[in-house]
Amino acid sequence: MNEHVTVRPTSEWTDQDGVVRRIRIPAPIAMLAELTHRCPLACPYCSNPLELEGVETELSTEEWISVFQQAASVGVLHLHLSGGEPAARRDLVELTAAAAKAGLYTNLITSGIGLTEKRITELSEAGLDHLQLSIQGATPELADKVGGYKGGYGRKIAVAEWTHAAGIPLTVNAVCHKQNMDQMGDMLDLAVRLGARRIEIATVQFHGWADRNRQALMPTREQFLKANAFVAEARKRLEGIIVIDYVGADHHASYPKACMGGWARTGLNITPSGKVLPCHAAETIPSLRFDNVRDKTLEAIWYEGEAFNAYRGDSWMPELCRSCDRKAIDFGGCRCQAMALTGDASATDPVCIRSPLRQLLSEQADADSLAEPPAFVYRGR
């Protein structure tokens, strides 16, 4: 691994007056490290791929530490230690310490299962900056049903209390869908009670496992509108107490999300075996080939990797997007969603009201949202 990027590569961007400019590729800000795909939970909307990577393929402690050091030197500021369940890695404390030493802001994204009071204290001493704890509902019955793990809810409450006692700032992460959206207010109250400074209320994104559970998870249009109004009201009421980050159901919205802040513009994702992806779902695009940190430097992969350059700039965009006044806002939406719904990863995200497929998407979303929810297809089971 001795290659260096000498000339900063650029991508093409066409201005509104039709002038093509070459713009420099920005350094990455955030990196999501999927330390493992092992997880005791089996959430039916898991963001891990349908084909999970086995423990025998996982990067070693030394390999992860090298990746963290490379990330820091290439410009990454935030490191998200994720999974699967990152606590399933026995070297989690050691990895956290190495990342903190490299200057990275370390955020542990966890279900809480596998963390003990002792381990949380050790993480705190290792320099963990922040902990993000998932909750699946506001009652043990619903939460444990969604997570597919009995006793999970009670354990999470204990983990939140230990985190608070250790002084580590806490974010509660509430993934919302048809079956728990009506508990949104209770989940927010729970987060405040647990001492969280921040809550992420994010509606399920329909890729991978979630796509297999569309009828069980797709919120209704009414739930979507109610959630939007609730969040707007709660943000005012709880200003200065808790920060609310919210991702609404894009299938009911008018414009697509600015997925990843634009392809390969701000962040990257490392799989347990070291594959480097522009987003966690990128492997659903069959035409892309992904580099591995075992073969190349992170810097070379970020600036020169085929998968990273595939959808940078706007030269890949269909005319509908390239000439659109919103292209610098949403970058044409989500490539993986375009792939899943149109079979073409460079198509306009069908969530966009300007997409010719939007009508079809709305009809499908409405039908799924109104269906009697079938039993969950749990991840990995």
Add this chain to the structure above:
Amino acid sequence: MSEPVAVTVTGSTVAKLARGVRLREDPVRGLNVLLAPERALALDDIAVMIVNALDGERDLDAIASDFASKFDAPKDQILADVIAFVDEFSKRRMLELKS
């Protein structure tokens, strides 16, 4: 666990960065950045000076007096700016306040 309460920021407020919020140099971009959960804010020189002055001991009034003498500028104006800054960052839950 006690329920947190939103605080009104005044000249007698004492503030410091909350745990999990830190200021660092970003040599790759040549900036000073304030890092918090899911946030990275580029700070200009004045903002860096204010953040560095929030030591959890002096109140905002004392900090404004210090700046006023250093920069030969009207204290009331500086205090208003510092209060507005602290209020904004407090709403983002990036500061610990006492008053």
